[in-house]
Amino acid sequence: MNYAEFLERKSFGKEELLAFGHGSLVSDAPERFEARLPLPPMLMIDRIQQIHREGSRGRIVAERDVALDDWFFQCHFLGDPVQPGCLGVDGVWQLLGFFIAWSGGLGAGRALGCGEVEFFGQVRPHDRLIRYEVDVRRYTEMPRAGACLVIGDATLLVDDDPIYTIRGARVGTFRDIRYPDYPNPSEQSRGGRMER
Secondary structure, rough: OOOOHHHHOOOHHHHHHHHHHOOOOOOOOOOOOOOOOOOOOOOOEEEEEEEEEEEOOEEEEEEEOOOOOHHHHHHOOOOOOOOHHHHHHHHHHHHHHHOOOOOOOOOEEEEEEEEEEEEOOOOOOOOOOOEEEEEEEEEEEHHOOEEEEEEEEEEEEEOOOOEEEEEEEEEEEEEEOOOOOOOOOOOOOOOOOOEE
16 A cells, blocks of 8 residues: 555554564655564554544554464463463554554654553453554654654453553654664664663
8 A cells, every 4th residue: 555545544454464564564655664563473463443543642443363372372371371461561552653653653663661551350362352442642743853752541351351451651753763784783783771
């Protein structure tokens, strides 16, 4: 699809999310359109059912099918398989990063934190469906800094039962931080503190 079509879409299927992760979804991407979703097994979303924005606010509803042989059930924990809660939080960060790109923000995405996380349920191997309901509280573009920021609150449900709430999840996109020449050493091959 072209960039204009990408910006107008209100839902995305698995193939499209995978293409976005590979950087091949948008045929005429503008310069510095560098945001990506992680690829499997770290991709925590199978489809985006709904995405919309009104000014600086918006909403995303997405789903992930639970599979009996998901990689984390094999190691977390032996004899007591449960999806790590941090992967649900990561799914919210993935969706917020996608929201920035879909809203026209440029640069590569990074999770910046969250205010409050509460787990009061769990995902087990015989559950069927995880649903993310993310309310975007604020989307901001900072052109002089070459960055964008999104802040959202989320509820995760498994088979229609709420199991997590996440408040104040934050993701930003930044220019000139990508490391496309991995594994070769280069200017971006080391981490550490990012400038604020």
